[in-house]
Amino acid sequence: MKKLFISALVIACLFGAASCRSASGATDALSASEKKERKEAAAFAAKQKTDPYTGWAYVPQKKVDISNGLVRLVLNGSTGTFCVYAKHDGSADVPVLSTVDSSVSTFFSVKIGRQIYKLSKEGGAKCEARLTPYGAQMAYTVGTKAYVVVDFSFLPSSADSPLVDMVRVSVYCINIGRTLQTFGVKGVFDTYLGETTRTHFSTSNISTLNSETAFNNMETALWIRSRNENTAVQFLLHGREITEPEIVILSNKDNLSSSAWIPSVQENRSFSSVLSFENSAVGVNWPSVYLDPMKSDIITFYMSLSSDGTAPAGKEFLRELAQGRTALWNRHSANPLPDQLAEDSEESSSGVASSSNATSTSASLDDDGLSLYGGSSYEEPVKVPSSTMEKPESSKTKETNQSKADPQLDPEYIQSLIDRIDELSQNPSLAKPGEIESLNKELDQILTKLRSRL
Numbered sequence: 001m002k003k004l005f006i007s008a009l010v011i012a013c014l015f016g017a018a019s020c021r022s023a024s025g026a027t028d029a030l031s032a033s034e035k036k037e038r039k040e041a042a043a044f045a046a047k048q049k050t051d052p053y054t055g056w057a058y059v060p061q062k063k064v065d066i067s068n069g070l071v072r073l074v075l076n077g078s079t080g081t082f083c084v085y086a087k088h089d090g091s092a093d094v095p096v097l098s099t100v101d102s103s104v105s106t107f108f109s110v111k112i113g114r115q116i117y118k119l120s121k122e123g124g125a126k127c128e129a130r131l132t133p134y135g136a137q138m139a140y141t142v143g144t145k146a147y148v149v150v151d152f153s154f155l156p157s158s159a160d161s162p163l164v165d166m167v168r169v170s171v172y173c174i175n176i177g178r179t180l181q182t183f184g185v186k187g188v189f190d191t192y193l194g195e196t197t198r199t200h201f202s203t204s205n206i207s208t209l210n211s212e213t214a215f216n217n218m219e220t221a222l223w224i225r226s227r228n229e230n231t232a233v234q235f236l237l238h239g240r241e242i243t244e245p246e247i248v249i250l251s252n253k254d255n256l257s258s259s260a261w262i263p264s265v266q267e268n269r270s271f272s273s274v275l276s277f278e279n280s281a282v283g284v285n286w287p288s289v290y291l292d293p294m295k296s297d298i299i300t301f302y303m304s305l306s307s308d309g310t311a312p313a314g315k316e317f318l319r320e321l322a323q324g325r326t327a328l329w330n331r332h333s334a335n336p337l338p339d340q341l342a343e344d345s346e347e348s349s350s351g352v353a354s355s356s357n358a359t360s361t362s363a364s365l366d367d368d369g370l371s372l373y374g375g376s377s378y379e380e381p382v383k384v385p386s387s388t389m390e391k392p393e394s395s396k397t398k399e400t401n402q403s404k405a406d407p408q409l410d411p412e413y414i415q416s417l418i419d420r421i422d423e424l425s426q427n428p429s430l431a432k433p434g435e436i437e438s439l440n441k442e443l444d445q446i447l448t449k450l451r452s453r454l
Contacts, residue, residue, distance in 0.1 A: 044133070051139070053147050053174050053296075058130035058137060066136060067093075068154040069164030070305050073136045075152075076102065077129030080120035082138055082152070084167060086231045086307040096226070096233035096305065098190040098253075105190035105253050105281070110146055110173060111261055111288065113181055113418060117142045119150075135167070146183065147174040157304060157313035159325055165306065165313060171299040175291035179425050180443055181418060182384050184288035185299055186261065190253045190281045191226040193233065200271060200280045201226055201250055204315070212255075212269040215248040223304075223314050224248065224282050234314040235282060236302040240321040243299040246287045253281035261285070289381035290447065297381050382450050385411045409449060417443055 030038075047059045064075040072085035072093050081103040085093040097106045108119045119125050119140040125148075126141040134153040141147050148171065155166040173183050194200035201209040203221035215221055218238035225234045237245055247262060252271050255263045262285055271280040289297045304312035421439050424431045 044131075051149065053176070053294075054149055054172055056130075056132060056137065056149070056151075058132045061129045061131050064129045064131050064136040066131070068135075069156070070307055071154060071164055071167055073152050073167070075129040075136050075138055077127055077138075078121065079104070080107075080122075080125060080127030080138060080140060082106070082150070084152075084233070084303060084305075086233070086305045088230070088307045094193075094231045094307065096191065096193060096231065096303075098192050100190075103190075105188070105257065107188055108140075108148070108150060108171065109186045109188070109261075110140075110142060110148055111182075111184035111186070112142070112145050112177075113422060114415065116259070116261055117146070119148055141176075145175075145177045145181075147176050148172065148185075155302070157317040159320060165304065166317065167303045167305075169301055169303060172296055173291075173299070174296040175293055177422075178293055179418075179421050180290060180292050180440075181422065182288050182415070183291050183297060184261070184384075185286050185297075187284045188253070188256045188281060189235065189284075190279075191233070192279075193228045193231055194226045195271075195278055195280060196228050199227075200278075201282075209250060211271065212252075212266055213250045214265040214267070215245075218245060218248060221248075222318065224250065225312070225314075226280075226282075227311075230307060230309050232306045232312050234304040234312040235284075236304060236314050236318060237284065239318040241326075242301055242321075243286055246285045248285075249283040250280065251283060253279045256281050256283035288384035290384060290450075291381055295379070295381065298378065382447055384414075385409070385450075409446065414443075414446060417446075 044057075044059060048057045049060060050057055060077070061075075062077050064073065064077075066073055067087060070087050072087055073082070074085065075082045079102055083095050083097050083099055083103045083106065085095050087093050097103065104120065104122065107123075109123075110117050110119060117123055117125060119127075119138075119142075121127050124142075128139045130137040130139060132151070132153075136152050138150045139148070140150075151168075151170045151172070153168045153170070154164045155168050156162060156164050157166050171185055171187075173185055175181055175183060191201075199208045199210065201213075202225045203209070204223060205220050222238050223234045223236045225232060227233070236242060237248060249256060249263060249265055250271075251263060251265065251269075263283065271278050284301075286299050291297060302314070302317070304314040304317060306312040417439055421436065421443070424436050424439075428436075
């Protein structure tokens with residue numbers, strides 16, 4: 001569908017140009033804006049590639065630097081790092097995430113089985129920055145195990161306004177291995193706006209958070225906000241079309257960047273460490289899931305920005321979502337391509353997308369140009385029972401009772417089966433006759449039981 005979408009734009013360009021020539025003998029009859037839009041569409045189509053796993057149309061870049069409305073996105077393909085800026089009229093753009101050391105302190109990680117991989121060149125992943133019709137992407141390849149695409153799409157908070165003041169962040173995690181495996185995603189966001197004020201963070205129901213805090217759900221808090229006198233960013237982590245986190249931790253950025261998948265939490269501990277003073281960050285862990293080969297999991301949340309001293313529009317946006325708004329581009333809206341495309345797909349990109357093109361209203365679910373898997377082909381994966389973090393007593397007791405009633409559902413036992421299958425797939429000579437078939441059959445039984453409990 002994406003290829004058809006871009007191809008249709010090119011055909012429209014050619015058809016429109018031909019019409020102008022037949023009417024006046026020259027393309028001068030086209031307005032300057034029409035010529036520009038058609039030139040951009042043709043440039044994108046000429047350079048575009050198609051992602052083999054997700055179907056996204058994109059143009060690879062060494063660096064993407066694009067703006068739309070209040071939002072600026074900067075992605076570095078050589079390092080795998082990214083940053084989000086709030087734009088200010090008449091003054092320099094303000095980063096809402098730390099830019100120290102090329103933004104390495106903000107990142108995503110993926111946990112495959114029991115192994116954790118930081119998604120960056122530093123972490124050993126193959127990285128690629130991309131320009132898309134709706135924003136930008138970072139694509140990461142973890143050996144022959146996982147393929148992860150982090151999509152940043154421009155979005156207005158209000159369906160009635162064309163002003164882009166939000167970013168929809170969607171993380172697509174695909175199992176490119178040969179066996180069933182568990183996959184988890186974590187994001188660490190090194191904020192710093194609140195470090196210059198008396199309030200590091202706030203939520204919908206807590207006005208001041210200046211010490212280490214953990215949220216086992218975001219149903220009441222709704223968002224994490226970091227702000228100074230003029231600029232603010234809101235991480236919207238609960239609501240319709242938002243993936244519910246397993247745990248959200250506010251802590252020192254060094255603690256969140258440690259090797260532990262879920263870092264230790266000491267309520268009311270300060271944001272200081274032996275390496276940094278009052279250096280706060282947001283850590284978000286989403287539930288792990290079972291993925292068969294070539295199956296994927298999708299995680300979505302939103303970032304809402306403001307740059308005029310007012311609060312971001314996250315509250316109103318969540319209300320619209322609850323009332324049924326679909327936070328996707330309208331396939332019938334004006335061309336949302338960025339204003340400026342790189343002359344060479346291997347060179348840096350810098351451009352400003354037209355706000356008038358940034359409309360967002362209800363979109364049909366089968367629009368592959370907007371929703372990667374359409375409305376019917378994506379199947380929600382089975383979540384992995386958590387055994388790595390403290391749960392409220394009632395939940396913990398319930399899980400313990402379930403494990404005692406059926407040892408086959410014990411998380412550690414399930415993980416041991418997966419680890420054994422992975423080991424045998426790498427070294428088939430270690431397998432006993434029929435062992436792999438037996439293990440796969442048992443995992444099928446476990447999945448059937450897990451689905452019945454959802």
